[in-house]
Amino acid sequence: MSGEPEESVVFKGMPAQPAPNAVSDDQKIKMGICPVCDNKLAYQEGCKLCYACGWGGCTT
Numbered sequence: 001m002s003g004e005p006e007e008s009v010v011f012k013g014m015p016a017q018p019a020p021n022a023v024s025d026d027q028k029i030k031m032g033i034c035p036v037c038d039n040k041l042a043y044q045e046g047c048k049l050c051y052a053c054g055w056g057g058c059t060t
């Protein structure tokens with residue numbers, strides 16, 4: 001044990017915020033990054049494709 005008092009503060013009314021470096025899959029896709037392997041996505045007729053792992057997503 002570290003000996004430090006563990007404070008459990010609950011912020012009422014505030015939504016749980018993800019860690020700054022934790023980007024959601026949806027966010028990655030919007031940024032043009034593959035959610036699976038973090039490679040750059042290629043755009044093809046409204047769809048996003050990852051040539052690295054084969055991931056594909058269409059917005060329509």
Ligand SMILES: [Zn+2]
Nearest residue numbers: 034037050053
């Ligand atoms: Zn990929």
